[in-house]
Amino acid sequence: MSELYPTYYLYLSAFLFGAGIFIVISKRNVIFVLVGIELILNSANLLLATFSKADLNGQTFAIFSIVLTVCEVAIALAILLNVYKTHRSSNLDELNELSNE
């Protein structure tokens, strides 16, 4: 039974992080930026799972991080709903005022 080198998981994590950074910087839609943040957090979780071998602390931390991500997305989408109500847009470049009055 031949396995891939474990370092390949680390390279995959680095790739996810780089792709997440690219999406956060270049895309202009709020939901796209949230997707990029998800990728970054998943790269961290993949690292935690890779290095969690004998004890299960890595898995425990990754579960905590997943729960925090769910909180973050719920709050972010609730804020997005409010922002969309005042600005009628989810494009980050058009959201340059605190209120529309």
Add this chain to the structure above:
Amino acid sequence: MIQFIQIVFFLLTLIGVGVIVSTKNVIHSVYALALVLVSLAGIYVLLNAELLAIVQILLYAGGVVILLVFGVMMTRRGSGETLISESKNSILALIISLAIFLLLVYLFSNAEVEAVNISSIDQVKEIGVSFLTDHIVAFELIAFVLLVALVGAAYLAKMSSNE
């Protein structure tokens, strides 16, 4: 055989990330994110982290993706219109992300990771016990944070629909 499965999950993850990076359609990116999350759950199983894989599918693929799809549906201008996202600063973003990627690859190339050894301990039981003994403060805190975040999100969403 296990190497074949690993390559399949790696390729699925790479394809999903490629779709997210290249597409302009926001809903396509959310579905590609679902593909990435599920294939990452498969990778967690290969890494001998079964509970993490289950939590990943339940919370990420089941919760976060549904929330994002709702977000896309709520913020469309008209019904039937697809939500298109522009790209800006693509070259700058490519340079920065490539630099970070290469730096991480350079750092990771010196890392020493043991190969996965399948353990026979009951992971769910072990993690459950550690939640209530070693990590009890973090566990209670995160329960409180989750409660406050969900109540706050419901309040904010209600505020936007009332006015």
